[in-house]
Every structure is written in C-alpha cells, then in structure tokens.
Amino acid sequence: MIELRPTPSAEDVQTSSGFPHLSGVSLKPCHYQAIVAEKPLVGFFEIHAENYLSAGGPSRYYLEKIREHYPITVHGVGLSIGGESPLNREHLKKVAQLVEWIEPLVFSEHLAWSSHFNHFFNDLLPLPYTEKTLRQVCAHIDQIQELLKRPMLLENPSTYLRFKTTTMTELEFITAIIERTGCQLLLDVNNVAVSCFNHQQDPYQYIDQFPGQAVRQIHLAGYAVDHNETIPLRIDSHDRAVTEDVWQLYQYTLQQWGDKPTLIEWDGQLPEFAELQQQAAMADQIRTRIQRHFQSESGADHATAISQSILMQSDDVLPQIDAASTAEKQARFAVYRNNVYHSLTEALAEIYPVCKQVVGEDFFTMLARHFIQRHPPTSPVLSEYGADFAEFSGSIPQLSSLPYFAELARLEYQLLQLTHAADMPVLSVTDIQQHLAECADPTQSVWQLAESCLLWQPSCAVGQIYQAHQPDSTLMIQDIQWDKSEYLLLTKREHYGVFYSLSADEYHLLQRLQQGATLEQASQNIAPEHFPELFSTLLQKPIIRAILPQ
Known part of the structure; x- marks a missing residue:
C-alpha cells in the first residue's frame, strides 16, 4: 500500500473552452521544484514565451516535467505587434517552434510594441489608435497566425498616456482588429482598472462595450499606485495580490458574459506558491457563483439540475427542492448523491480489486469519485463500466510513483470482460x-x-x-x-x-x-x-x- 494525498487532478477536467475548470497561475522558476514534487491543485500554468526560447537549461527541463501534468498557455511579450517596424522574423520563428513543442491551450500577445528597427525596449509601449496603426497591427497579427497555424489572443493594454493623433477609441480599435484578422481576445481586467483610472474612464462602462464574445481568457493581477505630485497613476506592476476593486470588476465582467478561463498573473516580488494558489481559488469561487447563477437563470429541468448536482458536486438542484431550509435541502439530496457515488465506487472496486489493494481504500475511493465525475456510466450494465479507468489513472499525478498502475487496471478490466464473454468450445x-x-x-x-x-x-x-x-x-x-x-x-x-x-x-x-x-x-x-x-x-x-x- 502506498500513502498518497487524496487531492484531485485538474488536468483532465475540461470545459467546452478546452481549458480546465480550475483557474491557472503564472509559472516562475522559484516554484519549479515545489510544483514537480507536490503537484499542486491548479488548472494550468502560463509561461512567457521569451523565457523558454533557449535550446536547453533548467527552464526547458522543468517545463517539460510540468507540462506532463498540467496544460500550458504561452504569453508573448516581445513580438512588438503594435510597432511600426516589421516583425522580427527570427524571433517569431523561435516563438512558433516553442508553440509547436508545447502545444499550448492558447498563445497570446499584447496590443503594444517594444521594438523599433534595431532597438529593443524592455517594456510594453503604447500606440496611437489610427487607421495606419490598425493596418500595421492587423498585418502583424496575420503573419503571426499564419506561422503559428492558430488564432492568437490579443490582450488589451494598460496605458499611461494617449496620443493627439488618435482617431478612434481603444474599443473601436480592438473591435476592428478582431473583425479584420479573426483573432480572439485576452481580457486583462487589471489593465482595464489601471487604464480607466489613468484616463478617468468608467471601467464598468468599458466592460459593457468590450467585445466579450471574442474573449477566450481573462487575466487578473495586482497594481501599484504612483503618488506623484502632477497626476496620480496606477501602475500595472504584477507584483502583488489582486485588489478588491479588480475582484469586483472581474465579478461584474463574468456576470455580463458568463464564466471565462482565468489566470492569476504575478511577475515580481513573488510570494510563496500557496498565495498564488489562494488567489486562483478566489477566482474559482467567483466563477462557481457565476456558473450557478447562469444555470439557475437558464431554468434547467429537474433531471439536468440533479445530474449537475451529483457529478459537479454543486447545489444547482437546491432551488427546486421543497424544504424549510438550505441545510434540510442538502441533507435530503445528499442521500441520492451518496447512493450514486457509493454504488459506483463499489462497482469499480469489484472490477479493480487489485488496484484497490495497491493504493489502499481511501485513495481508491477518492480516485473512483473523480473517475465517476469525469466518466459516469452510459449503461445500466455495470460489468461494462470502467473501460476508461486505466487511461484516466495515467493522468493522475499522484500515481506517477506507480508506473505499472494503468497496465494493472487494463489487465483487471480485460479479465472481467473475458469472464462475461460468450463461452466457446475448445479442444481437450x-x-x-x-x-x-x-x-x-x-x-x-x-x-x-x-x-x-x-x-x-x-x-x-x-x-x-x-x-x-x-x-x-x-x-x-x-x-x-x-x-x-x-x-x-x-x-x-x-x-x-x-x-x-x-x-x-x-x-x-x-x-x-x-x-x-x-x-x-x-x-x-x-x-x-x-x-x-x-x-x-x-x-x-x-x-x-x-x-x-x-
């Protein structure tokens, strides 16, 4: 028997967007070893492309280890999409090779620039919103998408100034980009809070007018405040926790559009990994509330509500239950939920008795519970249940110390199927x-x-x-x-x-x-x-x- 922490694996729990249900966090070198050793419960990790373009080294080594257990998103910071000069083809080629290797959930970049011909400025610089710059940005995005062979996500900028030559609003500029290029969007809610404060705009009005149908992912981060004597400015610092006003704006955003895959972005003054996890968990709490709100608004029938409440461990069905209190509703419904998990766990234990012995009853029960959520039976013939258990177990990080477990599960399942196969005569x-x-x-x-x-x-x-x-x-x-x-x-x-x-x-x-x-x-x-x-x-x-x- 082995001792394993009964924490669920997030990597195989997918939404219709292709992202895991759980929110992600930035991947930083100071956390590599802890992530590999402990396999913490987060949905995915995001890397900055420019930190992983070398042919070797510890960053590539640990990324290879971590991507075995977690989905990855790639976030570019150096393509200079908003620049006047042509894209650096050599740099773009390296980014494309990275994307081909990693096969990330998405690739994203900024509506900004950082290169001007032979000069590279290590910052995300602003651009005027004009027809000329619009054509340049769209041409650059077309080149990137053609080489990457996928649509990219464009992130709204955080800015501290505006140009006199600007002829359209930022939202008009962004909307025109997605219409001309077919790219998708990454909404950085912190950037909205920063830019709207700096330009004395209403961030909620900005969200109301933002093309939310094109948003594939959301970023959250912390900002600093520059209390200079001329004009106070918010700085997109990414070096602290998400502020309360950004959390509120994030919740408002999801209320308008529904749930969106979310990442906690933290690049400087890095905390212990547990604090990043806590920030991601806060995002998940808001997302869960929004999901339940949209489900209740949709008027799901009783069967759908019960199914979701059983498989997703949610309380979606509670509004439909006639009882005096929430606690009473939960107690009454728990009988059905417990019956389902108990009976199906027993069925899996009969199919995989040796697997259960190997990991112990507690861990097997946890493993079965998560398998049931991902792969509920499709037939009342339970002797046929569990065909995907071996493949599922291969995706569980805690089972990496038992590399034979998946094949042991295949053996047990095949023996049961032979038992139930038709008896055929053989020669004595x-x-x-x-x-x-x-x-x-x-x-x-x-x-x-x-x-x-x-x-x-x-x-x-x-x-x-x-x-x-x-x-x-x-x-x-x-x-x-x-x-x-x-x-x-x-x-x-x-x-x-x-x-x-x-x-x-x-x-x-x-x-x-x-x-x-x-x-x-x-x-x-x-x-x-x-x-x-x-x-x-x-x-x-x-x-x-x-x-x-x-």
Missing part, C-alpha cells in the same frame, strides 16, 4: 491427440486459437503484481522486478477470465499460430530440445478450438 487434450493422430503430417497442420485468446506484452510485470495480491499467493511484492516486461496470454477457462505467464518462445509460437502459420512455421525459431516441453505445456492450456490440415 484427448481431442487434440485424436486430431494429431488423424493428420498425415502434424507439423503442417494449422492450429486455430480460441476467439477469447489475447496475447499481450505489457511493459511492466503486471502479471506478477496481480498474482502477488491474490489470497493464496506465495509471491512477495518486494521480490518482483516490476519494470520488467512480461509475456501474457489472456483467455477464458471454466467461465472465468484468466491469464498465463508465457516464455518468449511460447508467446511467439502462439503469435505465429494466431496469424495462421502451420505448426512447423510457428516453431521454426524454437530450439529442437526445447520444443517437446513447450508443446506439452501448450496442450494443457484450453485455447485450441480447431486443428486443420494445411
């Missing part, structure tokens, strides 16, 4: 001897295996691990070299699915027979002195359904 040893006696040349006969026979070469010693957990087994788990590949034959014997451990010679002999080879052809690579014993062992297995002369 006497039948086989009689057929051989009738063959003019037995070596030229074709041996047909039973339809239930499945030859399998797992990469781990799952057969031995399975046997070690049987009640009458003398095999000790500590004596198993678990990472050693095996040769297995799965079949049906006396109504039950069983498996046999094979030698390499046995495995390849049966494999050739299954492919239609004669006995002579199938055994041509077997040493003559080994064949009698191997042949005798083969006869004892109930797997031959017919012996045919060639």
Whole structure:
C-alpha cells in the first residue's frame, strides 16, 4: 500500500473552452521544484514565451516535467505587434517552434510594441489608435497566425498616456482588429482598472462595450499606485495580490458574459506558491457563483439540475427542492448523491480489486469519485463500466510513483470482460491427440486459437503484481522486478477470465499460430530440445478450438 494525498487532478477536467475548470497561475522558476514534487491543485500554468526560447537549461527541463501534468498557455511579450517596424522574423520563428513543442491551450500577445528597427525596449509601449496603426497591427497579427497555424489572443493594454493623433477609441480599435484578422481576445481586467483610472474612464462602462464574445481568457493581477505630485497613476506592476476593486470588476465582467478561463498573473516580488494558489481559488469561487447563477437563470429541468448536482458536486438542484431550509435541502439530496457515488465506487472496486489493494481504500475511493465525475456510466450494465479507468489513472499525478498502475487496471478490466464473454468450445487434450493422430503430417497442420485468446506484452510485470495480491499467493511484492516486461496470454477457462505467464518462445509460437502459420512455421525459431516441453505445456492450456490440415 502506498500513502498518497487524496487531492484531485485538474488536468483532465475540461470545459467546452478546452481549458480546465480550475483557474491557472503564472509559472516562475522559484516554484519549479515545489510544483514537480507536490503537484499542486491548479488548472494550468502560463509561461512567457521569451523565457523558454533557449535550446536547453533548467527552464526547458522543468517545463517539460510540468507540462506532463498540467496544460500550458504561452504569453508573448516581445513580438512588438503594435510597432511600426516589421516583425522580427527570427524571433517569431523561435516563438512558433516553442508553440509547436508545447502545444499550448492558447498563445497570446499584447496590443503594444517594444521594438523599433534595431532597438529593443524592455517594456510594453503604447500606440496611437489610427487607421495606419490598425493596418500595421492587423498585418502583424496575420503573419503571426499564419506561422503559428492558430488564432492568437490579443490582450488589451494598460496605458499611461494617449496620443493627439488618435482617431478612434481603444474599443473601436480592438473591435476592428478582431473583425479584420479573426483573432480572439485576452481580457486583462487589471489593465482595464489601471487604464480607466489613468484616463478617468468608467471601467464598468468599458466592460459593457468590450467585445466579450471574442474573449477566450481573462487575466487578473495586482497594481501599484504612483503618488506623484502632477497626476496620480496606477501602475500595472504584477507584483502583488489582486485588489478588491479588480475582484469586483472581474465579478461584474463574468456576470455580463458568463464564466471565462482565468489566470492569476504575478511577475515580481513573488510570494510563496500557496498565495498564488489562494488567489486562483478566489477566482474559482467567483466563477462557481457565476456558473450557478447562469444555470439557475437558464431554468434547467429537474433531471439536468440533479445530474449537475451529483457529478459537479454543486447545489444547482437546491432551488427546486421543497424544504424549510438550505441545510434540510442538502441533507435530503445528499442521500441520492451518496447512493450514486457509493454504488459506483463499489462497482469499480469489484472490477479493480487489485488496484484497490495497491493504493489502499481511501485513495481508491477518492480516485473512483473523480473517475465517476469525469466518466459516469452510459449503461445500466455495470460489468461494462470502467473501460476508461486505466487511461484516466495515467493522468493522475499522484500515481506517477506507480508506473505499472494503468497496465494493472487494463489487465483487471480485460479479465472481467473475458469472464462475461460468450463461452466457446475448445479442444481437450484427448481431442487434440485424436486430431494429431488423424493428420498425415502434424507439423503442417494449422492450429486455430480460441476467439477469447489475447496475447499481450505489457511493459511492466503486471502479471506478477496481480498474482502477488491474490489470497493464496506465495509471491512477495518486494521480490518482483516490476519494470520488467512480461509475456501474457489472456483467455477464458471454466467461465472465468484468466491469464498465463508465457516464455518468449511460447508467446511467439502462439503469435505465429494466431496469424495462421502451420505448426512447423510457428516453431521454426524454437530450439529442437526445447520444443517437446513447450508443446506439452501448450496442450494443457484450453485455447485450441480447431486443428486443420494445411
């Protein structure tokens, strides 16, 4: 048994947007080791593209580790989309290679510029909103999307000045961009709060007029205040927690458009990772309230409300329950929810008894609960349930210390399916001897295996691990070299699915027979002195359904 923290994996819980349900946070080097070791519960991580363009080094190493367990978004800061000079093609090519490698959920960049021909300014600089700059921005976005082979997300800027030459509003400029290029948007709510304060605009009116239908992702961050004597300004600093006014504006935004994938952006004066997690959890609380509001507004029928309340662990159904208090409603509905999870967990435990032994009852119960949420049964025949359990378990970070677990689950599921498969006649040893006696040349006969026979070469010693957990087994788990590949034959014997451990010679002999080879052809690579014993062992297995002369 192993000790595992029963925390759910977020990576396989997808919304219709393709993002995980949970909010994400910025990925920073000071948190690499903790993330790899602890696999914290967050939805995804965002990287700045320019920090990962080198061919090697620790950043690439840890990103490769982390992306095994979490989705990634890529946020560019150096393409200079709003610049007058042409895009740096070499830099864009490197970004495209990064995107191809990472396969991020989205790639985003800023409505700003940072390069002017041979000069790079390490900042996001403003641009006038004119027809000329609009054409330049759109041309640059077209080039980026063509090379990346995907639509990009454009982020609204935080600005501290405006140009006299501007001929259109920022919202008109952004709306024209998405109409001309087909790009999507990343709404930075903090940028809205910063820019509207700096230009004495109403941030709520800005949100009301923003093209929300094109928003694919939201950023939240903290800002600083420059209390200079001339004019106080908010600074988009990304070095502190999200402020209360930004939280309120964020909630208002979601109330207008519905839930949106969200990231906590924190780039300077980095805190402990737990504080980033806490900020993401606050965003999730607001998102959950908004989801429930939209669901209640949509007037979901009782069956939909109950289904969502069971699978999503929500209270969507409570408004439809007739009871004196919320606590009473929850208590009454909990009977149904508990019945569903308890009965389906028991069904999975019967299908995967050895998997349950390996991880222990508490962890298996947690694992089953999350599997049920992601993969509820589609049929009342529960012996068919759990086909996706092996693949699902491979996505659970806490099971990375048990690399054989997914294949063990595949073995258990296949044995159950063989048990419930139709019983098919096979030849007895006497039948086989009689057929051989009738063959003019037995070596030229074709041996047909039973339809239930499945030859399998797992990469781990799952057969031995399975046997070690049987009640009458003398095999000790500590004596198993678990990472050693095996040769297995799965079949049906006396109504039950069983498996046999094979030698390499046995495995390849049966494999050739299954492919239609004669006995002579199938055994041509077997040493003559080994064949009698191997042949005798083969006869004892109930797997031959017919012996045919060639």
